[in-house]
Amino acid sequence: MNAPGEHNLAVLAERAFERLGDYESLFFEGKWLTSAEIHERSVRVAGGLRAHGVRPGDRVVVLTSNTPEVFISYRAIWRAGAVATPVIFLQSPPELRHILSDSGATAAIISPELAGLFRGAADGLGITTFVIGENYAELEAGEPAGIEPRGDDDLAALLYTGGTTGRAKGVMLSHRGLWESGRGIDRATRTTTATRALLPLPLSHAYGLIVAIGEWHADRRHVFVLQRWFDPAGWVEMVAEHRLETSPVVPAMLPVLLAQPRGDRDLSSLQYFGSGGATLPPAVRVAAEKAFGVTVLQGYGCTESSGVVSTETMPEHRAGSVGKAAPHVEVRILDLAGKPVPAGEDGEICARGPGVMLGYWNDPELTAQTVRDGWLHTGDIGHLDEDGFLYVVDRLKDLIIRGGFNVFPRDVEDVLLEHPAVQLAACVGRPDAEHGEEVVAVVQLAPGQRVSGAELVEFTRARLARYKYPRQVTVLDAVPLTSVGKINRKAVRDLVRAGGGDES
Structure with a gap:
């Protein structure tokens, strides 16, 4: 049997356990799990998957809220x-x-609260299903399994993009x-002394996935406190209780955390936030650093780059x-x-390296358009x-052209x-009809605040070029977000074109 490739993720996980040993590594809903428990359960789940007919290259869906079984299942898969x-x-x-249909998945691991949704969607597809807390135990009863050989360029993960501009x-x-993207995250975190992190991000997103893989490159023992889903009140409580030092976030989480009452809870253990998944507005970054006494380290990437293109570090970070x-x-x-283009001039960001995707599943034409x-x-x-x-600066497809002038939405936001x-x-x-496109915006107000859309138009008019400022600002109860906390621009466009919201 051939040996696994040098960058096999199962080998990386096993070597991390051998290097760092057994310790309390994951806290979830009142219970600690040790690194040995996670490793041993994953070895058995791997055997259980094989016993239930899962073969190398088969796609195994993981549809869960954040639970320890996500970590265990990835390792086992x-x-x-x-x-x-x-x-x-x-x-x-x-x-x-x-x-489910497009991926051709043969098996799925799901949370019990999602079982009804899954079974309705999977009807007739013949997917073997394991529900956490129910028949997932059958997988854990499997015989311990060794590592199946897989090459460096073999498919490890199939991630579906959000689909806000079309089908995922x-x-x-x-x-x-x-493997390389996880190492990129680890190298950035090594410039800090933080080892205790709160994870509120969905582990089923590229960002959350890479944070988890980054742990396997670490030269220190890292402790994670896991939230089932982002709960701002619980976030404050967990940071204070466990003296946590860092938390990876997406930018939309920060205004919510800034507005969250802290009472007498001590959050002074926090050292830095890792921010990614979307652009971070400068005003939000400044407010977060001041309010929490932290440094915000930004990163950039996309699913197609395995989650990582660039990262800030403590020694090397620059505003904006x-x-x-x-x-x-x-x-x-x-x-x-x-x-x-020369330094300082805007253009399309392009990246090359081993993190670039193998391609889009079942779509060679789109792959050829995207990777050249x-x-x-x-x-x-x-x-x-x-x-x-x-x-x-912004997304190329989100660029607004008003009367021949380019307007980047981020400048207005x-x-x-x-x-x-x-x-x-x-x-x-x-x-x-007159300008081709008109600049419009929607906002969500902070708790207890009141301001009219007309007042916000005047606020921007005094601060932006004449062609840039929005002619209409609509106040919403909630700005539409995607499932991973990004602005859902498709939903916003649909809303403003339908005349939804309150402009007063």
Whole structure:
């Protein structure tokens, strides 16, 4: 039998356990799990998967809220040589049906609260199903399994993009790509002394997945406190109770945490936040650093890059940037003609390296459009400065063209977030007969705050160029977000074009 590849994720996990030993490593809902317990359960689950017919290369769906079984299942799936297919738990039945059918999954591991949703969506597909707390025990009763050989470029994970602009696409990620991205995260965290982290992110998203893999590269014992899902009141409580030092977040979480009452809870143990998944408005970064006494380290990546392109570190961080390219990544900025642009000039962010996806599942045409000559075309606009720091400006597809002038939604959103009453903001273009597109925005106010849309229009008018400021700002009870906390621009566009919300 051939040996596993050098970057096999199951080998990485096993070596981490051998190197760091047994200790209390994961706290979840009142109970500690040791690293030995997690390792031994994963070895048995791998054997259980094999006994139930899962073969190397088979796709195994993981549809759960955050639980310890997510960590265990990922390890077991890779140990069995199968392909982890994480699915965000906030899916509609048609979206889930598409993912299950498109992936050709043979098995699934699900939370009991999602069993009804899953069974309805999976009807007739013949997927062997294991429910945590129910027949998942059958997997744990399996004989301990060794590591199935898989090459560095073999498929390790199939992640489906959010589908906010169309049907979700399966992104194929290799063992080496995820291995290298995990090492990129670990190298950034090594510039801090923090070892105790709160995980509120869905582990079924690329960002959460890479944070978990990063632990296996660590030279120190790391302790994780896991939230089933993001609970801001619980977040404050857990940080204080367990003296936690860091927490990976997406930008939309920070305004919610800033508004959360703390009472007499001591959060002074916090050292830094890792922020990724979307651009972080400067006003939110400044407010978070001041309120929590932390440094916010930003990173940048996308599912198609195995989650990591660039990271900030404690020694190297610069206001407004998302850090320098990770060691395994090359970054260049191209104009619309595909030619490199000088430092400081905006263009499309492109990345090359082992983290670039193997391709889109069952879609070679879209793969060829997105990855050209080994370079991933991210669809994001940004620039590099003279020192190699990367700055993300906006999504190319979100660009608003008003009367021939380019308007980046983020420029408008950053100004709106400077207003003390605004908690979240989203800017989009609305079709307009005179200007082609008109700049409009929606906002969500901080608790207890009141301000009218007209007042916010005047606020931005005084701070933005004439062609940039929004002609309409609509106050919403809640700005639409995706299941991973990003602004759902498709939903915002649909809303403003339908005239929803309150402009008063």
